[in-house]
Amino acid sequence: MKFVITAGPTREPIDPVRFLSNRSSGKMGYAIASAAIEANHEVVLVSGPVNLPPPTGAKIVSVITSDEMHAAVDEAVRDCDVLVMCAAVSDYKPASVAEQKIKKRDEKFSLELIPARDILKSLPRSRNFFVVGFAAETNDVEEHARAKLATKNCDMMVANDLSDPNIGMESDENAVTIFSRDGESEKILRASKKIIACALVKKICANAKKVLTKKF
Numbered sequence: 197m198k199f200v201i202t203a204g205p206t207r208e209p210i211d212p213v214r215f216l217s218n219r220s221s222g223k224m225g226y227a228i229a230s231a232a233i234e235a236n237h238e239v240v241l242v243s244g245p246v247n248l249p250p251p252t253g254a255k256i257v258s259v260i261t262s263d264e265m266h267a268a269v270d271e272a273v274r275d276c277d278v279l280v281m282c283a284a285v286s287d288y289k290p291a292s293v294a295e296q297k298i299k300k301r302d303e304k305f306s307l308e309l310i311p312a313r314d315i316l317k318s319l320p321r322s323r324n325f326f327v328v329g330f331a332a333e334t335n336d337v338e339e340h341a342r343a344k345l346a347t348k349n350c351d352m353m354v355a356n357d358l359s360d361p362n363i364g365m366e367s368d369e370n371a372v373t374i375f376s377r378d379g380e381s382e383k384i385l386r387a388s389k390k391i392i393a394c395a396l397v398k399k400i401c402a403n404a405k406k407v408l409t410k411k412f
């Protein structure tokens with residue numbers, strides 16, 4: 197199968213020296229890319245700025261902002277079977293980017309933010325590829341993950357419980373729950389991101405084959 201996988205954070209510039217971003221390390225997305233390659237799938241990895249070596253065999257598309265990630269995904273999904281949106285894409289971006297460095301003053305300062313484009317929501321509703329979203333949650337994990345599965349029109353939603361600081365973001369380990377459209381859910385208990393990635397790739401392929409019956 198042809199996988200498009202997004203990984204890492206995006207950065208939204210404020211001025212020439214500052215940006216808004218998040219703690220995503222890209223480790224989960226890179227592990228999924230490696231697992232898919234090991235299982236003989238083709239991989240396009242759309243990566244935000246991370247400090248990780250590129251998985252051998254993946255086609256890497258490097259991006260910085262949410263708009264760049266949106267454009268890269270839009271292009272890559274034209275020829276794919278599975279999209280895995282593992283990236284922690286910014287929800288907001290500055291309404292304008294200052295051309296010069298914003299100078300410090302002795303008063304309060306506020307930044308006007310506008311919503312960034314939601315990449316999953318902007319995908320066509322009718323399509324011939326399988327879509328996996330990730331839900332990063334600190335509370336009410338199941339409720340939020342199921343809501344995102346529906347509103348973001350995904351085939352599968354992988355929920356990360358961020359309430360345990362020892363796993364998930366930046367860590368080498370994770371624990372996830374996978375929610376499918378048919379209401380089914382499956383927990384993968386705490387393990388290395390490598391092991392979780394292998395299990396995810398197997399599950400994604402099995403479910404994608406059921407949905408993409410004309411292709412496989």
Ligand code: CTP
Nearest residue numbers: 281283285286287313314315316329330331332
């Ligand atoms: N996502 C996206 N475009 C965005 C933000 C998120 O496509 N601008 C995708 C992520 O890649 C992920 C899914 O949406 O697959 C859920 O992301 P998450 O950060 O958990 O949720 P948000 O939609 O940002 O909602 P909230 O921050 O309110 O939880």
